[in-house]
Amino acid sequence: MAAIKQVLTIAGSDSGGGAGIQADIKTFQELGVFGTSAITVVTAQNTCGVHGVYPMPVGAVKAQIDAIGADFAIKAVKTGMLFDAEIIAETAAGIERHGWHNLVVDPVMIAKGGATLLQEEALEAMRTLLLPLSAVITPNIPEAEMLSGMEIHDAADRKRAAEAILAFGAKAVVIKGGHANNPLIAEDYCLDQNGESFVLRSVRIQTQQTHGTGCTFSAALTAELAKGQTLPEALVTAKRFIQAALTHQLHIGAGHGPTNHAAFRQFTTEGDVQFVQ
Numbered sequence: 001m002a003a004i005k006q007v008l009t010i011a012g013s014d015s016g017g018g019a020g021i022q023a024d025i026k027t028f029q030e031l032g033v034f035g036t037s038a039i040t041v042v043t044a045q046n047t048c049g050v051h052g053v054y055p056m057p058v059g060a061v062k063a064q065i066d067a068i069g070a071d072f073a074i075k076a077v078k079t080g081m082l083f084d085a086e087i088i089a090e091t092a093a094g095i096e097r098h099g100w101h102n103l104v105v106d107p108v109m110i111a112k113g114g115a116t117l118l119q120e121e122a123l124e125a126m127r128t129l130l131l132p133l134s135a136v137i138t139p140n141i142p143e144a145e146m147l148s149g150m151e152i153h154d155a156a157d158r159k160r161a162a163e164a165i166l167a168f169g170a171k172a173v174v175i176k177g178g179h180a181n182n183p184l185i186a187e188d189y190c191l192d193q194n195g196e197s198f199v200l201r202s203v204r205i206q207t208q209q210t211h212g213t214g215c216t217f218s219a220a221l222t223a224e225l226a227k228g229q230t231l232p233e234a235l236v237t238a239k240r241f242i243q244a245a246l247t248h249q250l251h252i253g254a255g256h257g258p259t260n261h262a263a264f265r266q267f268t269t270e271g272d273v274q275f276v277q
């Protein structure tokens, strides 16, 4: 029997279970890969907001990464909440030391409730240390604006911002459309270093149950890359996964509830996502 594909998430813990490490591991499990983790930060968090942020000592981050590197055949890695420049530097050094490829960088910066998940002075470390190692980076619109230093109001702005982000060395960028103003469509835009681009479109689901959408999407992308899918194939599955997770809601908690990670396996999603070149 072929060994199950092994993946690593280097990210923060969300006590509420909808985002961060918890969302990543659930998504990995649903997509049939074996998830391992290196926890960067512990957050005290629920559907109503972030109540506390407790960074791990960098030595603990390094020790977790090296324990995984010593024993697992990691096929893809994703990063999530990294919080400060020291943790970013340790993460980048670990990825290089272990020669890991298929790096998905989810540049987590601000939680839906407004809490800071990345210190402002860490932005430069993300640009210079992590982006050059990444196969793909998946900013939402505010994150793409921060990374590129440009405002995004329309598709032309989005393309210019994507080009600016690629200039930091990422092989591809996906600017996710969850924060766009379009009330009907949720559209993600992908551009790679060869100038190839496409968009992924779905119906926008009218819901408050959106906590952890970005983590879940990037974890699904990581799982599919580990299984050997091409970037466009992996992105289509990730978009179908999050569409199902948003459609079949769980209604947990009083605030922004978590998405339903089990929905993709339970419900048909064929045709829910349009790939437009």
Ligand SMILES: Nc1ncnc2c1ncn2[C@@H]1O[C@H](COP(=O)(O)OP(=O)(O)O)[C@@H](O)[C@H]1O
Pocket: 139, 140, 141, 176, 177, 178, 179, 186, 187, 188, 202, 203, 204, 205, 206, 207, 210, 212, 213, 214, 215, 217, 239, 242, 243, 246
């Ligand atoms: N209301 C929605 N309906 C359908 N898809 C959505 C909705 N909100 C976000 N998405 C999708 O979820 C994924 C994460 O996007 P986004 O919410 O922008 O990221 P983040 O959680 O990092 O802010 C993207 O594929 C986006 O298109």
Ligand SMILES: Cc1ncc(COP(=O)(O)OP(=O)(O)O)c(N)n1
Pocket: 011, 012, 013, 014, 019, 020, 021, 043, 045, 080, 081, 108, 110, 111, 112, 113, 117, 210, 211, 212, 213, 214, 215, 216, 256
């Ligand atoms: C520990 C932790 N990591 C990441 C996030 C942000 O996740 P995201 O998927 O962007 O979802 P929202 O915060 O926007 O709901 C987080 N909250 N906690």
